[in-house]
Each structure stands twice: as structure tokens, then as C-alpha cells.
Amino acid sequence: MDIAVVYYSLEGHTDFIARKIWEQTGAVPIRLFPKKEFPNDGFKKYFWCGKSSMFHEKPELSNEPLQLDTYDTIVVGTPTWAGSMTSPIRSFLAKENLKGKQVYLFACNSGGKDDKCFAQMSKYLEDNTLKGWASFNQPTEENFETMKGEFDRFCEAIQAGKQYP
Secondary structure, three states: OOEEEEEOOOOOHHHHHHHHHHHHHOOEEEEOOEOOOOOOOHHHHHHHHHHHHHOOOOOOEOOOOOOOOOOOEEEEEEEOEOOEOOHHHHHHHHHOOOOOOEEEEEEEEOOOOOHHHHHHHHHOOOOOEEEEEEEEEOOOOOOHHHOHHHHHHHHHHHHHOOOOO
16 A cells, blocks of 8 residues: 655654654655745744634645655644644645545644544545544654554554554
8 A cells, every 4th residue: 555644844743743654654755845934933933823724824835746646545744723734734635636545634733632623624535535533742752652552553554544543
């Protein structure tokens, strides 16, 4: 089974999980980059990222078009901004045709719930087989052991094409 991990990361938490997924599953990583990058520190970060997410913006991505035809399974990863998916992920989901793919989702958060984020993402994936999702709270190398059990089960489901959880 050919697997791609498509993700956006601002501070590195989502990149960390994406890297772990492709190390464990052999997936191909595809990191999204908006043409105009978001600020990643201080008040500007919270203002611009939150505004972009809450107003459902779809910024242009610099790595378009993506070649996803050869992948059976797409894992989509996003940080959670203001309880929502990031605007670069919204751009990706709105533009790319993932029809007929098995899709898994993951989100990295700061301790909040990701239900709203996953519900929003699911609306863009109605013609797909949505196989499940997982949330990771501020993942880093230092605290990865605390989430490793869930992470391993998520990766096993991806590799087997099974529903998660």
C-alpha cells in the first residue's frame, strides 16, 4: 500500500509526528508551505494564525500541484488553531482531489479538543473512506513516550488499512 503523509507545521509539533509516522510506516512525506508564511512567535502568531483559521482562509501554497494519484492512503496532519484546522490544510483539502482514497487524520494541539477540527476536515472528505483520527498534545522527543502507545496503534491501523480507533 502506498501511503503519503501530507501536513502543515508551524512550530514543529506536527512535523515531529509526521516524521515519526513516515519512519514507522514508510510513508512519503509532503510538507505544505504557504506562499506567505505565518509569523511563528509572539502576539502576531496568535493573531494571524487564529484569524486565518477562524475566517476559513485558503492561502496559496507554494508546493502545488501535488502528485497524489499513486497513493492509496493519505494521512493528513495539522496543528489545531483556535479549535480548527490550519488554513494551509484547508487550502489543500479544498483544492486536491482525494476521491476514493483511504484517509487518516491527525492533529497536534496545546491541550484542547480536536473534535471541531476533525469535523471540519471531514466535510472536505465526503467522497473518501475516512478511516479515523488521532490527537497528540504538544508532541516532542521528550514527551513522546507518554503518547507512544496511541501513536503505535494509529500507525498499525494506517499500515493495515483498518479503522482507527
